[in-house]
Amino acid sequence: MKLYIAVGTAVLLVMAIFIIVFVAYYQQKQIRQQLALKELQEKYRKELMAATLQAQEHERRRIAQDLHDEIGTMLSVTKLSLNQLGRTVEHNDPGSTMLVQKTRSLLDETISNVRRISRDLVPTTLERFGLVSALEELAEKASHGEVHVELSCSEKIPVLAPHLNLTLYRIAQELTNNAIKHANASNIVIDLHCRPGEVLLSVVDDGHGFDLDEILKDKRRGLGLRNIESRLSVIDGHVTFDVARGRGSRIIIQVKNPRPEVQVEVETV
Amino acid sequence: MLERFIQLITDFPLWFISDLFLLLAVAAGLVNLSFLNKPFYWLLILISLTLSIELAMTIYAAYRQNNHYLINLTSLVEMVCLAIVYAKEIRSPRSRMIIYGLGLIYLIAFLINFEWTRIADYMIGIQRISMIIFVFLHFQSLLVSMRVTNLFSHAMFWVSAGVLIYATGTLFVFLFVNKTLRDPSGDFTWYMIFTQSFSGFFYFVIALSFWLRRREVRMVEHSGL
Numbered sequence: 447m448k449l450y451i452a453v454g455t456a457v458l459l460v461m462a463i464f465i466i467v468f469v470a471y472y473q474q475k476q477i478r479q480q481l482a483l484k485e486l487q488e489k490y491r492k493e494l495m496a497a498t499l500q501a502q503e504h505e506r507r508r509i510a511q512d513l514h515d516e517i518g519t520m521l522s523v524t525k526l527s528l529n530q531l532g533r534t535v536e537h538n539d540p541g542s543t544m545l546v547q548k549t550r551s552l553l554d555e556t557i558s559n560v561r562r563i564s565r566d567l568v569p570t571t572l573e574r575f576g577l578v579s580a581l582e583e584l585a586e587k588a589s590h591g592e593v594h595v596e597l598s599c600s601e602k603i604p605v606l607a608p609h610l611n612l613t614l615y616r617i618a619q620e621l622t623n624n625a626i627k628h629a630n631a632s633n634i635v636i637d638l639h640c641r642p643g644e645v646l647l648s649v650v651d652d653g654h655g656f657d658l659d660e661i662l663k664d665k666r667r668g669l670g671l672r673n674i675e676s677r678l679s680v681i682d683g684h685v686t687f688d689v690a691r692g693r694g695s696r697i698i699i700q701v702k703n704p705r706p707e708v709q710v711e712v713e714t715v
Numbered sequence: 716m717l718e719r720f721i722q723l724i725t726d727f728p729l730w731f732i733s734d735l736f737l738l739l740a741v742a743a744g745l746v747n748l749s750f751l752n753k754p755f756y757w758l759l760i761l762i763s764l765t766l767s768i769e770l771a772m773t774i775y776a777a778y779r780q781n782n783h784y785l786i787n788l789t790s791l792v793e794m795v796c797l798a799i800v801y802a803k804e805i806r807s808p809r810s811r812m813i814i815y816g817l818g819l820i821y822l823i824a825f826l827i828n829f830e831w832t833r834i835a836d837y838m839i840g841i842q843r844i845s846m847i848i849f850v851f852l853h854f855q856s857l858l859v860s861m862r863v864t865n866l867f868s869h870a871m872f873w874v875s876a877g878v879l880i881y882a883t884g885t886l887f888v889f890l891f892v893n894k895t896l897r898d899p900s901g902d903f904t905w906y907m908i909f910t911q912s913f914s915g916f917f918y919f920v921i922a923l924s925f926w927l928r929r930r931e932v933r934m935v936e937h938s939g940l
């Protein structure tokens with residue numbers, strides 16, 4: 447009997463151990479698959495986001511081109527014929543001269559508005575002269591009346607990939623706009639500097655601040671901050687809100703810069 | 716008095732080792748008390764009750780009195796506590812129904828088969844089979860829910876593995892108890908040592924699992940969840 451029991455038990459034990467090993471193996475395999483699936487989904491989400499952002503930029507570029515080439519041209523032509531009309535009217539009907547002049551100045555204003563809008567839609571400066579110049583231009587344009595916007599920037603800014611440049615620029619644009627629109631700030635500082643392998647962009651204002659939790663809970667809030675987050679998710683960036691009600695805000699963007707540190711400083715020949 | 720205990724130890728050294736593991740398990744449970752959740756809490760109760768029964772058994776043995784009803788009691792304690800452990804650990808209502816059903820069948824068998832001077836017939840066999848089913852239910856829930864990311868550091872998995880080895884290792888001895896432990900011409904001591912080694916292993920795994928539980932909780936705290 448002892449032998450039967452011993453052998454039977456041994457067989458059972460082998461089966462039990464087999465089951466334990468099988469459960470462990472199978473479960474771990476499933477978990478790995480699940481993780482891989484999640485990663486894939488995350489990657490897909492990022493790609494979708496990147497594609498959306500790119501499509502947005504394309505669309506902007508198209509609108510800017512149409513504005514500039516079609517409406518701009520039409521307006522110029524209109525101005526030409528208005529000038530002709532003006533000359534005819536000056537001789538025959540001096541009373542209408544005033545009206546023609548008024549129309550002309552309205553037209554001029556419209557032309558410069560169209561040019562401004564089409565230039566704002568596409569960050570031409572960014573593409574031609576780089577991030578620092580684009581931010582300088584942004585600061586200059588945003589400074590208006592009471593509001594003073596200033597760029598502070600360490601002199602050694604490495605060359606960044608074009609999509610990083612664009613992302614940082616768009617974010618700086620939104621943050622500056624927010625500070626002007628909501629904070630009632632008079633001094634805004636856009637700060638750009640680099641650490642090894644990392645670029646930091648922060649926008650600091652001296653306005654009245656806000657409560658981040660409250661804003662994030664608000665379902666009807668604007669798109670600005672959300673867009674910043676989705677833009678950053680594409681490039682694995684990180685945003686830190688150092689904000690509170692009753693004091694100025696500081697919003698810091700951290701972006702990894704995988705490129706080797708290539709200095710932008712012009713080499714002296 | 717002391718000589719009798721020493722005599723016991725030298726007669727049944729393996730028995731003593733398994734009791735040592737039991738003591739170790741209770742100590743491990745108490746040390747890690749603050750890390751235990753409900754199922755582990757019940758595991759600690761199981762181990763503590765087993766320890767007290769084991770102590771009583773040793774005293775009976777030292778005075779050479781029949782202590783077989785205590786073996787039956789140990790089975791009852793194991794069954795009730797493990798049923799609660801698994802009912803708390805496995806959240807699915809269907810599994811719970813099965814656990815409670817098995818518990819009920821066991822209790823009926825207990826009432827019918829309990830004996831004061833002999834190891835009960837069938838009852839402990841039913842207990843071992845129920846334990847195996849509990850473990851299967853737990854394994855199934857692990858595979859279905861996929862909530863555990865690292866199974867090897869999941870303390871409850873090791874408890875189940877221990878329970879499974881313990882139950883399968885002692886199943887035949889208790890299933891054919893009439894031909895093994897209850898057989899007057901059989902080798903009672905051999906079978907007892909056989910089962911006791913598996914008990915020792917089980918207590919050892921439980922002792923380990925209390926530490927694993929501590930590590931698991933710590934790890935979750937560290938990952939900030």
Ligand SMILES: Nc1ncnc2c1ncn2[C@@H]1O[C@H](COP(=O)(O)OP(=O)(O)OP(=O)(O)O)[C@@H](O)[C@H]1O
Nearest residue numbers: 624625628629655656661667668669670671672695
């Ligand atoms: N610098 C700031 N100072 C004070 N309040 C701010 C600042 N930035 C954002 N806020 C608050 O956070 C809210 C959300 O900003 P967000 O940029 O997401 O939306 P928005 O600017 O209102 O709309 P949109 O950007 O889509 O035009 C704002 O409505 C404002 O109340």
Ligand SMILES: [Mg+2]
Nearest residue numbers: 624668670671
């Ligand atoms: Mg905004």
